[in-house]
Amino acid sequence: MTFDVARVRADFPILGREINGHPLVYLDSANTSQKPRQVIDAMRDHQERHNGNVSRSVHTLGTESTTAYEAARAKVAAFIGAATPDEVVFTKNSTEAINLVAWTAADFLSLGPGDEIVVSEMEHHSNLVPWQLLCQRTGATLRWFGVTDEGRLDESQLETLVTERTKLVSIVHMSNILGTINDPARIVARAREVGALVLLDCSQSVPHLPVDVAALGADFIAFTGHKMLGPTGIGVLWGRMALLETMPPFLAGGSTIETVTMGGTTFAPPPARFEGGTPPITEAIGLGAAVDYLTALGMENIHRHEQELTAYALKALADVPGLRIFGPATPEGRGGTVSFEVDGVHPHDVGQILDDLGVEVRVGHHCARPVCTRFGVPAMTRASFYLYTTTDDIDALARGLEHVRRVFA
Amino acid sequence: MIDQLYQDIILDHYKHPHGRGLRDPFEGEAHHVNPTCGDEITVRVTSDLSDISYDGVGCSISQASASVLHELLKGRPVPEALRIQEAFLELMQGRGQVEPDEDVLGDGIAFAGVARYPARVKCALLPWMAFKDAAARAGVGVSPEVKA
Numbered sequence: 001m002t003f004d005v006a007r008v009r010a011d012f013p014i015l016g017r018e019i020n021g022h023p024l025v026y027l028d029s030a031n032t033s034q035k036p037r038q039v040i041d042a043m044r045d046h047q048e049r050h051n052g053n054v055s056r057s058v059h060t061l062g063t064e065s066t067t068a069y070e071a072a073r074a075k076v077a078a079f080i081g082a083a084t085p086d087e088v089v090f091t092k093n094s095t096e097a098i099n100l101v102a103w104t105a106a107d108f109l110s111l112g113p114g115d116e117i118v119v120s121e122m123e124h125h126s127n128l129v130p131w132q133l134l135c136q137r138t139g140a141t142l143r144w145f146g147v148t149d150e151g152r153l154d155e156s157q158l159e160t161l162v163t164e165r166t167k168l169v170s171i172v173h174m175s176n177i178l179g180t181i182n183d184p185a186r187i188v189a190r191a192r193e194v195g196a197l198v199l200l201d202c203s204q205s206v207p208h209l210p211v212d213v214a215a216l217g218a219d220f221i222a223f224t225g226h227k228m229l230g231p232t233g234i235g236v237l238w239g240r241m242a243l244l245e246t247m248p249p250f251l252a253g254g255s256t257i258e259t260v261t262m263g264g265t266t267f268a269p270p271p272a273r274f275e276g277g278t279p280p281i282t283e284a285i286g287l288g289a290a291v292d293y294l295t296a297l298g299m300e301n302i303h304r305h306e307q308e309l310t311a312y313a314l315k316a317l318a319d320v321p322g323l324r325i326f327g328p329a330t331p332e333g334r335g336g337t338v339s340f341e342v343d344g345v346h347p348h349d350v351g352q353i354l355d356d357l358g359v360e361v362r363v364g365h366h367c368a369r370p371v372c373t374r375f376g377v378p379a380m381t382r383a384s385f386y387l388y389t390t391t392d393d394i395d396a397l398a399r400g401l402e403h404v405r406r407v408f409a
Numbered sequence: 410m411i412d413q414l415y416q417d418i419i420l421d422h423y424k425h426p427h428g429r430g431l432r433d434p435f436e437g438e439a440h441h442v443n444p445t446c447g448d449e450i451t452v453r454v455t456s457d458l459s460d461i462s463y464d465g466v467g468c469s470i471s472q473a474s475a476s477v478l479h480e481l482l483k484g485r486p487v488p489e490a491l492r493i494q495e496a497f498l499e500l501m502q503g504r505g506q507v508e509p510d511e512d513v514l515g516d517g518i519a520f521a522g523v524a525r526y527p528a529r530v531k532c533a534l535l536p537w538m539a540f541k542d543a544a545a546r547a548g549v550g551v552s553p554e555v556k557a
Contacts, residue, residue, distance in 0.1 A: 348446055348468035348532065349415075356411035364446040378447040378466045407415055408469075 003305045008297070009388045011036040022358025025396045030176055030204060030337045030384030031362050032226045035290075039229055042289035043282050054281055055255060055272070069281050072288030073271070079291045080221070081212035082238055089237040089244070089271040090279055094203040095126040097222035097237035098170070100250045100274060101199055102130035106138045108247045109167045109197075113139035118162055118169045118196075120145035120153055121374055124176050125367040127201040127222075131170060140167070147374050151178040151327035151334075158190050166196040173205040173221075177366040177382065178327030179310070179337035181205065188217040197243070203227060208306055208335050208386070210299040219243055225283065229290035234283035237274070244270035251276040294387075302387045306336040309385045309394065313338050316398045322405065326375050336385035339366070342401060345408045347381040353407055354400045361397070413522030414529070415469070422473035422516065427480045432462040437547025441539035443467070443531055450475060452539040456547040458482060458490050461540065468532050470523055475536035477516045482540070487550050493517075497537060501530050 009015050012034050017024045026034060046068060052061030054069045070085070077085040091097040105111060117131050121144055135142045143161055146154040153171070162169060169191050174181045184200060191198045199220040205211055206221075207228035213221055220243070225234040239247075249256045249267055253276035258266040267273045294302065310331040317323055322343035328334040342350050351363035362382045365372045372379060383397055435453035442449050450465030452475075461483045463475045481497075482490045496513045497520070505525035509518040523533045544550065 346468035346472075348448075348470070348529070352414065352526070352529065353411060369447065372447065378449070407411075408420065 003297070003301045003387075005305065005388065005390055009390075011038065011293075012388055013037060013040075015388060019358040019360065020356050025357075025359040025393045027359060027361050027383040027385065027389070027393060027397060029207075029386035029389070030227070030382065032232070033207065033229050033386055034388065035229055035231065035286075036293055038293050039231070039286050039289045043231065043286040046282050046285045051282075053278055065281055068285050068288075069279070072284040072291075075288045075291045075295075076236055077238075079295060080206065080238060081214050083214075084241065086269070086271055087238055087241050087244065089239065089274045090284055091222075091235040091237055091274075092233060092280070093226075093235035094201065094222045094224040095130075095235075097224075097235050098127055098199070098201065099130045100237050101168075101170075101220055101222075101239075101247075102134045104247045104250055105134055105168060108243075111138040111140045111167060114165060115140040115167045116143055116163070116165045117141070118143050118145070118166055118171075120171050121147045121370050122153060122175050122178065122180065122182075123170075123172050123368065123370070124201065124203070125369070126203075127170055127172060127199075128370070141165075145171070147178075147371065150329070151175070151180050153180070153182050155186055158186060162187065162190045162194055162196060164194050166191070166194055168197045168199065170199040170201065172201045172203075173211075173216075174202075174208065174335050174337075175327070175368075175371070176204050176337065177339050177368040177371045177380065179334040179339070180327055181209070181333050181335055183333070184216060184218065192217075204335065204337065207294075209303040213238055225287040225290065228287075229293055230287035231283045233280045234287045236287075239270075241270065244274075247273075249273050249276065253277045255279075297387065305387060306385055306389075307331050309389055309391065310334065310336045310338070312391050313383065313385070313394045313397075316394050317401075320398055320401045320405075323401065326371075326377075326380060336389070337382060338384070339380040339382040341377055341380060342404055342408075345404055347379040349408065350381045350401070350404050353404045354397070357396070357400045357403065359397055359400045414526060416519040416522060418516050418519035419469060419473040422476040423469040426472060426476040428462060428483060429464060429476065429479075430462060431464045432460060435460065435462065435543075435547070437543040437545065437549070439539045439542035439546065441535055441542070443471070443535055446532075448532065448535055450536050450539050452536060452543045454540065454543045454547050454549060456549055458485055458487060458544075458549060463536060463539075465536070467535065470520075470529050470532040471535045474520065474533045477520070478536050478540055481515055481517060491550055494537060494541070498534070500524060501533050501537075 050064040052065040054066040074085040197219040200218045202221045202223040206223040220239045226232040256276045326339045347363035436456040440451045448467030
């Protein structure tokens with residue numbers, strides 16, 4: 001089946017918009033994706049016809065809501081190859097999913113001085129700061145993989161970095177700033193050797209390529225709904241059930257409990273143990289609809305489309321004078337997220353002039369300041385693609401960059 | 410509309426900044442960061458404003474704004490400098506509704522267009538806020554009796 005991008009685009013109402021008198025060219029999907037009508041409709045339908053609270057009502061609406069909420073969990077579980085839907089914990093976003101592990105790890109890993117947590121220089125702040133805080137609280141030591149000049153994870157020190165002292169390795173699967181897709185196989189194997197757990201930040205990979213948790217071999221993965229056609233306010237922590245069962249509640253409250261007395265509380269099994277309070281029900285249902293949409297198109301097809309776009313973009317951008325691309329220079333082992341600098345023009349100015357032409361890109365440090373520091377720049381401009389992106393969009397970007405160069409000539 | 414933002418005066422200050430580089434002596438120094446974009450600036454002042462020096466990294470708006478600040482405030486009597494600072498703040502927070510006075514703001518009037526871009530007002534204000542802190546640390550505008 002050929003991937004029909006025009007048909008896909010017809011499902012996204014916002015793509016018909018104009019920005020500053022120009023057709024919208026949306027190149028900021030790594031930041032947040034746009035939503036197809038199918039997701040918007042599923043959420044509206046739930047609100048208009050089925051709304052009730054979950055897991056506590058005997059009435060019809062409550063039952064319908066619970067069924068829809070749990071169906072969304074099952075869809076997400078199938079989408080990532082989880083062993084059971086109960087391994088899927090709904091959170092607010094990836095950040096909360098990672099924090100859930102980082103805030104309970106002191107307890108379930110009995111962390112203390114001498115223990116080590118390993119991350120990388122390539123992490124989004126969300127997969128760095130929670131571990132810094134964990135180490136501060138427990139006296140454990142934070143260590144990290146470096147990044148090569150080509151924007152790849154530097155695994156040359158793997159044996160000395162991941163050792164018997166390592167309790168957990170938390171690494172990004174696909175970089176939100178360099179576009180690099182890391183193959184975690186060697187790291188996972190080394191972690192197994194030394195008895196460390198592995199968390200993968202899949203915020204940028206689950207939306208764009210087939211992800212199977214069994215094949216990855218990790219213990220936890222985190223991702224977020226709004227980057228994969230779903231709404232904001234819903235994210236996922238997947239964890240192996242045997243591990244989730246050993247973890248204490250993170251945000252305790254209603255739904256997380258088994259029995260409560262004034263003297264103490266016993267807690268529900270996962271995932272309820274980690275879903276305190278009324279969850280984002282409509283958002284979970286929206287995410288379920290997004291998963292249906294992606295599954296119908298096929299993640300392999302989406303990935304292939306984005307690989308073609310990436311090859312096209314790397315070539316088109318290389319032709320812009322004075323432009324330097326950060327991250328892998330070829331589409332192998334990288335996704336459709338391309339960061340660059342335009343010589344002599346600050347990214348803020350690049351982004352502002354592109355916006356004037358209807359081209360929406362992200363500028364700044366992309367919540368990955370250590371990566372900017374690594375490459376010696378205060379900020380970068382980033383164009384990121386998705387299933388609805390076309391080569392015309394990339395041509396518009398390249399034309400816009402020529403205009404940027406003229407303004408600052 | 411974009412031409413109102415990137416006026417020639419701003420681009421000129423960006424490409425040829427006035428008074429750039431940190432100098433001694435100074436009585437007050439402040440380092441400000443825009444955490445959303447990573448822009449940074451350090452401003453140093455003497456207590457009589459006979460020198461205002463700065464260095465930083467950032468977009469054309471923030472860097473040109475630092476150059477204009479230097480040109481407008483360096484060597485000015487303190488009360489006058491503080492009046493100009495007030496006028497610039499008022500212009501930037503005026504959402505494009507404030508008519509700038511060229512006699513007071515000089516090249517600073519070029520920033521009137523920036524006030525229409527809420528996301529960029531912070532860029533223009535970054536050096537001015539750093540100046541405000543540096544001046545406070547240097548005791549600028551505080552009478553000698555109070556300082557003693």
